[in-house]
Amino acid sequence: MIQKPSIPKGTRDFGQKEMAARNYIFDTIRSVFKSFGYAQIETPAMENLSTLLGKYGEEGDKLLYRILNSGDAFAGVDFEKPLAGQVCEKGLRYDLTVPFARFVVQHQGELSFPFKRFQIQPVWRADRPQKGRYREFYQCDVDAIGSRSQMCELELVQIVERVFSLLGVRVCMHINNRKLLTGLAEICGCPDKVVDITVAIDKLEKVGLEAVEAELTSKGLSAEALGKLRPVLQLSGTFEEKISVMRGLMAGSPAGMLGLDELEELFGYIRAAGVQMPCELDLSLARGLNYYTGAIFEVKALDWQIGSICGGGRYDNLTGIFGLPDMSGVGVSFGADRIYDVLVGLEKFPAGLASGADLLFANMGRSEAAYVLPVAAALRAAGLSVEIYPDSSKLKKQFDYCDRKGIPFISICGADEAASGTVQIKNLSTGEQRSFGSGDVAEMVAFVK
């Protein structure tokens, strides 16, 4: 039976061109992470469900891919009880943060703290696929754990600046501090509503002030509380002006004041380090995840509309659930897929990324091919990428192959060349053709490179 082949919805194949473009992004990000002394790690695609469940909220739990136990998963199952929990012990990782926390706790004895790691791996979410949202996608995470210093936040700001500067994308970094949100809840008189307030504010840009206020009213915030919140969400001006207004508002909230201290320290470092990328204090920035406790970040492209292309923040309690309390960390995650879309949109990918071989030796028959084999081997050893057409097909077909694969040089060596020990190489774009001795490796490399 012949099957029409397809891949699961929300997943993708990457061909040569996409791979080259994606590797360009990953290589750029990796080189910047390394220049700040971060160490690369990898964790398994499968984690125990006990590690994953309950870390992403109820909605997140539903979006976890669960893996059927191997062997006879249904042997001994109690069909009266929920089945998924009985037949699956493992799931695919949903992000890189929880596996990182698990890694830190599991390997704490082997690590040097502050521990600075990066991780570039795919994650899986059983989300409804739509344009720009996939069920398998790469995350590029960089985190420092084991220090409360705002120097760590600064380092992330510098990393973001450097990555997007290398990629040629103008961005703005939006910065807030989760402690200010705690402070807001306190001055609103509803300190128990931090999460409701955070979740609502997180939607500000998408749905507007009115809808956010309606949501907060439905959560039980009084008109008075909303009145106190409103000026903060509409605050504008320079960093100093915003901080000064906030200092007045937050006077009664120790958490809020601490948040302002942290922000002032971070922005001081940003100035001292000579960061050129615009960094904006954005008091409406909340980010949905509950585990942030300090600085929060989001990065937007200035010249391309696509939402956040990088984001993160500080978390004080991430490793606590795995038995290691008082480990404060901070990190950001680069969204490779959106960055890819931005680079395509702005035409910022360098030319020639997906180039294949430098040179094709045409195949003129078995003994002629044998003649060029050692020449091709020597050129490869000298750094060229060289193909030999495997079959002695018609020359037109071999030229077409060069054309379709973008191979810029062809060498046609027949019986005459083999007899005289020469190699003809032709530049397919200019038509220039030159003859070399079969041992003139350096000269051939110079012609082709």
Added chain:
Amino acid sequence: MIQKPSIPKGTRDFGQKEMAARNYIFDTIRSVFKSFGYAQIETPAMENLSTLLGKYGEEGDKLLYRILNSGDAFAGVDFEKPLAGQVCEKGLRYDLTVPFARFVVQHQGELSFPFKRFQIQPVWRADRPQKGRYREFYQCDVDAIGSRSQMCELELVQIVERVFSLLGVRVCMHINNRKLLTGLAEICGCPDKVVDITVAIDKLEKVGLEAVEAELTSKGLSAEALGKLRPVLQLSGTFEEKISVMRGLMAGSPAGMLGLDELEELFGYIRAAGVQMPCELDLSLARGLNYYTGAIFEVKALDWQIGSICGGGRYDNLTGIFGLPDMSGVGVSFGADRIYDVLVGLEKFPAGLASGADLLFANMGRSEAAYVLPVAAALRAAGLSVEIYPDSSKLKKQFDYCDRKGIPFISICGADEAASGTVQIKNLSTGEQRSFGSGDVAEMVAFVK
């Protein structure tokens, strides 16, 4: 509730050191693949089970990891029928060959044939974990599809030679041709027993001639048939001697004669190309997989006992199951985990692979840190990997951090340096210390590099 963190049996975390070593292997292999004009692709971790099932034999089907359908997987299930098939539509890829075949068929309109691709990705198998066998491991596959020329086989031989030469590992490549096995079955008078014979011969090295013969007897081979098989399995001598004996034996088998022709062509190319790696015609080499139809390969390290570290072969029918007949291809797969073990065993990893930052700026307080920030940024822009210790901890702690992370240089800039605009850098292994102006970037780089 505090959970003791762990990862699923048979999976691994990779820390900085292992990552650096693994990336060294992957980067080496990738560079060689590219120098022969192969294009990198990636396919999703999840494939439809319809793509995977029935491709790896009954045993392989059992070893597939199946993914529970998202949403309520058990809604509408018929509990009278087998459940696994009803609640799982997707599985994790088991190898890179079947996804490659699926990719070729699905994207045939966009590809240039012969299509030469490589793929370096993890695969998953619900195998019993044991030393050196994991449930998640990387494969590095390189294949050319769309040509029957033995030039493709040669290219794989050259790739193997180049990879292990770069890695500094002496290897021997064992080569056979599946058509000879067909021929053997024919001259034994049991052409329907090719698979039984192949499977039995595949175990020759592991269990010995006697056990192989016992297995074949149990499969119904007569003593006479075994008698015809035995000299072939015990054949020795040079390539020419072996071929000559085989020509005599195979005279009655067209398949066998074709296999000998292919081998002679391939070994002719190997000689012509100047391959230095030992390549041995190994008539006992069978390889377990049923889909090979021509050349088969296995690579063994000469100085380290570990079994095959690379293997593959030619398959004529791989894409037929997906609706694309008559596509012949050939490929090999490098076993990264075993190669890693060999490099560890032979101490062939280059020194300094896992080195972290080049230089640490000690943190002497907030304003002193602010002073070094632009210096550190300039050094990074000049190509150094530079850390600043995030906290103004005791100097001993900061020195210890350098020591544990192997950072070879430290800079301690206090109020005096900030006032005078200078930077002190100390070589921690020699004790040499030098003073620079804060703008002497090139001089600092030269001292540290």
